[in-house]
Amino acid sequence: MGVERFSVNGVERSFESSDTDSALDVVRDQIGLTGAKRVCEAGACGACTVLVDGAPAASCLMPSDTLGGRRVVTVEGLGGGDRLHPVQRAFLAQDAVQCGYCTPGFVLAGVAFFEDWRAEHGTGVPPESEIRAALSGQLCRCGCYLRILDAVREACAGRYDDGDDAVAHRHETLEKVTGRAEYTTDVRYPSQLEGVLVTSPYANAVVREMDDGAAAGLPGVRAVVRLLPEGGRIRHAGQEIVAVAADTAAAAREAAAAVKIRYDHSPAATSMDAAMAEGAPLVYGPKDRKSAPSAGEVPVLFPRRRWRGNVCSPAPPLAGRAARADRAVRRAFEEGTGAGQEAAPRAEGAGQGGAVVDGVWRTAGQSHVPLEAHACVASWDGDSLTVHLSTQAVSLVAHAVARRWHLKSDQVRVLADHVGGAFGAKQGLTAEAVAAIELSRASGRPVRVVLDQRAELAVGGHRPASRTHLALRTGADGGLTALRVEAFADTGTALGSDIAKVAGLLYPGAPRTLRDHSVVSHRPPGKPFRAPSGPPAFWALEQAVDEAAHRQGRDPLELRRAWDTEPVRRRLYDWVATATPWPERGPVAAGGGPVRRGLGLAAAAWYYYLQPRTKVRARVDTEGVEISVATQEIGTGCRSLLVSVFADGLGLAPGEVRARIGDSRLTPGPLAAGSSTTASLVPAAHDTLDRLRRRLLATATRELGLRAAAVALDGIRHAGGTVTWREALRLAAPTEVTGRRPRDRGRRPEPWYSPFFGRGQGAPSIVQVTEVEVDERFGLVRVVRTWCGLAVGRAVRPVLATTQCHGAVIQSIGQTLYEERLTDPATGLTLHTSLENYPIPGIGDVPEITVDFVPGGFDHVAQQAVGLAELAALATPASIGNAVFHATGRRMRSLPLDPAQLLGEAE
Amino acid sequence: MTHRPTRLARAARLGGPYRAGGTELTRLRRLGLAEGEPVDLRELAPLRGIERTADGLRIGAMVTLRELAGHPEVRTHYPALAQGALAVANPQVRSLATVGGNVLQQTRCAYFTHPDTDCLRKGGTDCPARDGHHAEAAVFDVRSCVAPHSSTLATILACFGALAQVTGRGTLSLDELLHQETTGGVPRPVPHTLAPGELLTAFMLPAPRPGERSAYLRVSRRALADWPLVEVAVRCAGAARVECVRVVAGAVAPRPWRLRAVEEAVLAGPATPDALRRGAALATTGAHALPGTRYKLRQLEAAVLAALERCWPASQEVPAPAR
Ligand SMILES: Cc1cc2nc3c(=O)[nH]c(=O)nc-3n(C[C@H](O)[C@H](O)[C@H](O)COP(=O)(O)OP(=O)(O)OC[C@H]3O[C@@H](n4cnc5c(N)ncnc54)[C@H](O)[C@@H]3O)c2cc1C
């Protein structure tokens, strides 16, 4: 340790340097400049970037004692005084921010490029390739890259040099581009402790003995709690056993290393194949099966399930419609296509001039890795508990906490001001929260627990890998006569998968048998991930349909038009013919040479979920209107949606409307799941707006003695003129109204696992056309361009909706081309330790993306507002697979499309 | 406390762990694999700078990759080195990472990086990657640890015939710097052969021959800032005829792997597309792929061909790896 001096954001400061700390430890933890984020700690993600003597540097890999005498600039120090840097302004105006966790790093890398560019080229427009290279060290899991490219380019070109600060598309962008936004990982109470988890290196074991006495006695250690008792069962490597809290993270890590645990470990089932093998070790016994968590969006609801070893299946239907369909499907296939075995893909004439397309399709596990890891800061105050949590479900978690610790609902408060990405992985009460709450109770101090990235990759969540046997039968006229889908999901210790069911969403009419199996193994539980079960379903189905078209010598678009009667999607097929290059598509594998281009098409549909009990409150005070609801912003822009409803509806500037969310004490609001936030919030907000206007009408009429007054667009019309909404608000303040989400017209939404979640009528749909380039020499695929046509009623805020779609496409490109969770077969350890070795798409991998919202449909939903965050994740993989087939004439069956598979050298 | 010696002799006496940019050392220390008080090399003048010498170029071990990639002398006379430096990692790593640290870096094998596994490189008795996941593994000399050497610059420097200056050991070839065998004749699973107290001070590059060209080609899955699956450096001279050629491959062996069979096949022959193709077909001579790395053999052959074609372009432009 030594005291050294450096300049940070223009101020000379002293800091404690040590030979173990990184520059990030100094800047973020010692000085409190939390705009610099800690994510991979391996130089791979760029979230910790700071400028050192003008050059971007990975502060997580920079030793703290090399900072002495240097000039450091963090995102907090950009711009001058109250003025933002042009790059920051460009980020506001170009909607270049989703969850915002990567934003400080991108802004700094953008500023470094901007300054170099300006020095050499003035306000010339930089070529895209140079911007991509300059930003190549920044990763964005939300997939905001295209917006960021636009922002940096436009800033360099001088578009944001002067003028007022640009108007942001999102409510919270200003906080995010300046590093002021406080995420859970940034929360710091004065006496806060750091908590660390001790996890199991074994996949299948029993904890025999624990000795945590030595750890508890180490200096700085304030609490040690056991998350699993002696005799407790370990079902996957990385399972949490003990938690330790100490004054500093280093002391807590040291204490964690001092905890001695003796295990009885046994052989583990570390893959789906191993778990299905004869004599495989069982993950659950008959008694503890109920404890398995859910890997799907909803709890596991098999009415009748049957276990065989580690495979959990629905019992086959005995009677009724499903049984009749089963028989019809069996007849259509005339037995023996063997969907149960590894049937080699084939297509053969099966009588009556039709054909069977039958094959096995695989997808690898995909980790969520939101840039902000699972994180919790818990603080007890007597019997009340405040929990800052990186979550997509403040209300739901507050209920779960109250239940688990036997608290009344007003004793628990869950807060999530900003959430650095979630994608489905942050819906429940997970280990980091349990540990923080217990440690805080034991120590009497606030405690922060943040998963390190190795833990995030191991246990933070993943989309289960899958194997889907799909067979479709066509009749003599080329129509679809039967569909059989049997899907096995590699769910780890969790249960639940709907791949086959989802594959049945398209092409209504033909009889179908859809069976979903969960295969449990000694690996961390799968979790819902953006459109759970969707991508594997359409990866199989839409390539099989493409294959059927190819066999019939028909245009895949025409075949879909013939098979698919759903009016919403038929409009999308028309869109393909007019808005994409599909009509000019040539024959399969036409190009010569090693680098080939291809065009692929895929369709997909999803459920329309909503949370019918959503309410929104509006409070009018002297400063304007405050909207509040217990929901949370994970990068979708829901604050902005709320603000825009009221700003537009009352003729106010967005600055006059404040949105308060991220607090479980507020009016009950939606969790961010199933693309249901928009569909829940927007209609509820409009209802609140209507009530508020009526309230304003009543007060204004009374106070001003208006005659013949009525609500109009611009205010209150009355016999003597118009009272603007702004005036009416002033008259009414203070007042408060609460609106609720109106029911959809027509048939009621089916309640879906709880009264809080419903599934409405109609199927939001997408049709996607993608162009790829395949390099046959190296087995590499690059996505060049993609066109997405979406039928989602009405896109409420098209700019934000488009940014969301970019994200879904880009995450999906990751799934299709790069991402594959690897488990060591011998030990069951998840091999990835950080974004250094878990490859998500970077800025160089992002194609041009065109998003069109094809209007119409969903007239039964107020505002025609249905969600779309998941749609573009559904069709991307199959559209790429079909494009690769078009380019090469070869059909890829496994995700990701790695070079081994492309080169025909897979193991 | 970090030591900051200002004289080589003192630095040598301190014995390490040496710290250049520290990007790799920080990782190793987090893994508990480089204990002790770091010896920072920043104040050692002989390790700095790039200079022209009587017989070539001297590149100090402490030169950052950012400096190396931008240096006019390097860009003009050793283009493959400048290209390679620019392909390593990303801007915010390149501004910290040094040439010496790059060449002496440890493996990136995921088993090595995982704290809950044991393996040959961590003093264990076997290599779990061999029977486990090893898609990034080597395809040459996989008798011991199957991880390839991870240094891009080592591959390119070897191609230029660079010599390392090491205190107390004089001048070493890249092979001598990085490769050592056990008594059983198997490569020792270590990143380099330097003992504590031995400091790498600089690399000496011979002056380019008249008409010399060079090319660096990297195959990686993601377009930018990804690790290579296969990389190839070629240095050559001659127009219609191959007057001299050296081909070194990276990410395929425990050390930079010279493809002598290719060199011999094309040397002194005509630089026609056919001849280059026949030469490149020998790129995998002596290779021994593991089940998960057979694809690398195809990539290697294609990458060697593409690199040779870049040195001797036929009529049309050769496409770079798709990205
Ligand atoms: C995201 C990312 C991507 C990367 N991609 C690539 C890539 O594609 N190709 C590639 O080659 N590398 C890659 N790297 C590795 C990177 O180049 C190295 O981390 C870096 O070059 C190490 O340099 P350093 O100066 O920071 O080394 P340090 O961390 O300071 O040192 C590294 C090792 O060398 C020793 N050492 C350093 N200098 C000397 C000396 N003069 N004498 C004796 N011993 C010394 C140290 O003791 C230590 O053991 C990547 C790294 C990251 C983080």
Ligand code: SF4
């Ligand atoms: S390849 Fe080498 S580093 Fe990797 S596990 Fe085997 S011995 Fe260890």
Ligand code: FES
């Ligand atoms: S945290 Fe430093 S690069 Fe990821």
Ligand code: FES
């Ligand atoms: S906006 Fe980039 S990670 Fe969320």
